[in-house]
Amino acid sequence: MKTDWNEVLQLLLNATGETLYMVLLAGLFTLLIGLPLGVLLFISRAGGLFPLPRLNRALGAVINLGRSLPFVVMLIALIPLTRLIVGTTLGSTAAVVPITIGAFPFFARIVETALDDVDKGRIEAIVAMGGDIRHVIFKVLLPEALPALVAGVTLTLVMLIGFSSMAGVIGGGGLGDLAIRYGYQRFNNQIMVVTVVVLVVLVQGVQSLGDRCVRSLAHRR
Numbered sequence: 001m002k003t004d005w006n007e008v009l010q011l012l013l014n015a016t017g018e019t020l021y022m023v024l025l026a027g028l029f030t031l032l033i034g035l036p037l038g039v040l041l042f043i044s045r046a047g048g049l050f051p052l053p054r055l056n057r058a059l060g061a062v063i064n065l066g067r068s069l070p071f072v073v074m075l076i077a078l079i080p081l082t083r084l085i086v087g088t089t090l091g092s093t094a095a096v097v098p099i100t101i102g103a104f105p106f107f108a109r110i111v112e113t114a115l116d117d118v119d120k121g122r123i124e125a126i127v128a129m130g131g132d133i134r135h136v137i138f139k140v141l142l143p144e145a146l147p148a149l150v151a152g153v154t155l156t157l158v159m160l161i162g163f164s165s166m167a168g169v170i171g172g173g174g175l176g177d178l179a180i181r182y183g184y185q186r187f188n189n190q191i192m193v194v195t196v197v198v199l200v201v202l203v204q205g206v207q208s209l210g211d212r213c214v215r216s217l218a219h220r221r
Helices: 005-043 053-068 071-077 079-086 092-116 120-128 133-144 146-170 174-184 189-220
Strands: none
Touching: 005 053, 005 092, 005 133, 005 146, 005 174, 005 189, 053 092, 071 079, 071 092, 071 146, 079 092, 092 146, 120 133, 133 146, 146 174, 146 189, 174 189
């Protein structure tokens, strides 16, 4: 069967747009949820700035559970929640729900690790000058950890591209859906190859941009 490349190009453009939509929207929600959770994990640990051991253990258990579940299993398990939030389980907007839930525990741990690498002397200096937790977080922790946080955001976005592709299994749209419906199910290897190439280009583009931002922030410090 001859491939109509004009149709493939249009499908590819639409699918790429849907993938970018899912990645950017899920990335925003992941940042909004994962960043404060990571900060809370750091400050609530035993011996931390605001020790709450029970809360810390509970948050850690929930985050570890979220990180341990295979994403394909999570996609299916979250169908009722997705339907409750969005009203449907099909399409790119619906796919944002499981993608975000699958990604924010990972990013929260990245934030916690980045903050853990901040020079403790700077934290002690702010506290000694009468600074409260808010000052420590916004004047020391986040600014000092910014390069590591940007690297974490880059790593998370790359992971989200993979998640968005897997969302095609449940009709989430995007490049994964294109590869499954037009490539795999129709035995069209050409579409499969083209889809993989576009995904590789997206990943390389995000990684290169992120690495450049990290280097720029590191030089400014």
